[in-house]
Structures are given as structure tokens and as C-alpha cells.
Amino acid sequence: MRNIIDYVPGSSLLHRLNPVTKLAMAAAIIIATLLAQSWTALVGLLLITLGLSVYAGAFSRLASLLKVLVPVAVLMFVLQLAFVRSGDAVALFITTDGLQTGGKACLRLVGVALPLVLMLAVTKLNDLANACVEVLHIPYKYAFTFTTALRFVPVFTQEMNAIMEAQTARGVQFDTRNPFKKMSLMLPVCIPLLVTSVGKTDATALAAEQRGFYLRTRASSYKRYPLRGIDIAALALCVALVACVAAL
Numbered sequence: 001m002r003n004i005i006d007y008v009p010g011s012s013l014l015h016r017l018n019p020v021t022k023l024a025m026a027a028a029i030i031i032a033t034l035l036a037q038s039w040t041a042l043v044g045l046l047l048i049t050l051g052l053s054v055y056a057g058a059f060s061r062l063a064s065l066l067k068v069l070v071p072v073a074v075l076m077f078v079l080q081l082a083f084v085r086s087g088d089a090v091a092l093f094i095t096t097d098g099l100q101t102g103g104k105a106c107l108r109l110v111g112v113a114l115p116l117v118l119m120l121a122v123t124k125l126n127d128l129a130n131a132c133v134e135v136l137h138i139p140y141k142y143a144f145t146f147t148t149a150l151r152f153v154p155v156f157t158q159e160m161n162a163i164m165e166a167q168t169a170r171g172v173q174f175d176t177r178n179p180f181k182k183m184s185l186m187l188p189v190c191i192p193l194l195v196t197s198v199g200k201t202d203a204t205a206l207a208a209e210q211r212g213f214y215l216r217t218r219a220s221s222y223k224r225y226p227l228r229g230i231d232i233a234a235l236a237l238c239v240a241l242v243a244c245v246a247a248l
Helices: 021-035 041-055 059-083 096-121 126-134 138-168 177-208 228-246
Strands: 090-093
Touching: 021 096, 021 126, 041 059, 041 096, 059 096, 090 177, 096 177, 126 138, 138 177
Parallel strands: none
Antiparallel strands: none
């Protein structure tokens, strides 16, 4: 089963960029999205992210994430309409400020989540960890912890699905629409998942120690990650993008 953060092979320019550059691009789009105040800037940043995903062949991963984000965005939009009372009345409890605040909040939610997933989809986790250690001088244990946590996401998802299937075979109905009942049904799933995660974490730590994890340094990686001219140009575009959005 594919996960939205699994690597998408490709030979596009986005794939060939330094992992640190791709991380900076995602950070720049996220910062610009948080700073943007106009509808044009928010929609434009979202279109940039979607356009890059189509170019890199990773649009299907972002589409999978959108299926999860859209219901959350709709709920956020409704809450903004209900609680923002300033502005001119439109209909019932809806005001102009509520529509504007809710719409921008939804665009920011989507615009903040998609760039990071796109960056992970076009970057191998090993390359990301090694590049952060070499270029950003981040201690390897922190880079390893971050990438390992990302690797465990699909593993734990599969474990949860297996536990839920086992519980369903025993007569548990997880498709109930009652949110309180559904929360009570998730408790028998969380306990075995927690036990399994502790076991996997302990086994991973033991395997890392046996492979000389604490002896690893910046020079241990056989692959180098220099910043080339195209990376410098991309970083300059990132700075220009944030500056332009902040000036609007």
C-alpha cells in the first residue's frame, strides 16, 4: 500500500535539486502562505505547489492528501462563519468578514500542508538526512530521528488497519456515525498499536547501535551533496517569493 510521503521516482529538475534546496522551497512556500493577505497571493501559491507536483509526477500524492484536508477545511470554514460576527450580514449568521476569514483560513491550511508533502515525495529520506547533516550541520542523531519517524508512519498505518480488520472480524463495527461511540471503539485499537510501536522502536534502536550509529559523523556518508548553481538560483527564487508576498 502506497503512502503519501513515499518517494516518487523521476528525473525532473525538482528531483535533481539538493534535498536542502527542496526543503527550503517548501519552507518558503509555507512562510509565504502564512504571510499572504490577499486572495490572489494565496491562490497563486497553491497553484504553484500544484503545478510543481504535476511537473514532478507527484500530483496523485497531493490529491490523496486533499481528500483528507478538504473535510477539515470545510469544518474550519463553518466554524469561522459561526464565530466571526463582524462585517456586513449576508444571510442568517453569515457575515462578509466571516466569509473572508474562513476562506483564507482554508486556503492557508491547504497551502501549508501540501508543500512539505511534495518535498518528501520527490526526496529520498536517506538523502534528506545526509544532506541536512552535511549542508546544515545538523547532528546526525536528530536527522535520523526525523526521517525514521517519517518511515514509521506507513508502518503504523498498516498495523492499525490490520488491528481494525481483526476487530471487525470479531464483530466490532467501526463504521458507526456516533463520534463518542467511535472514540470508545478506538481504545482497543490504540493499546495493541502502542505495544507494537514500542517493540518496533526498541528493535530499531538495537539494530542502529549494532551498526555503529554513535560512530557516524558528517564524513561517514559515501555520497556528497554540494549546492550547485541551480540550487543557488532556486534559493534566490525562494527569497524573492517570500519578499514579494510580504510586500503585497
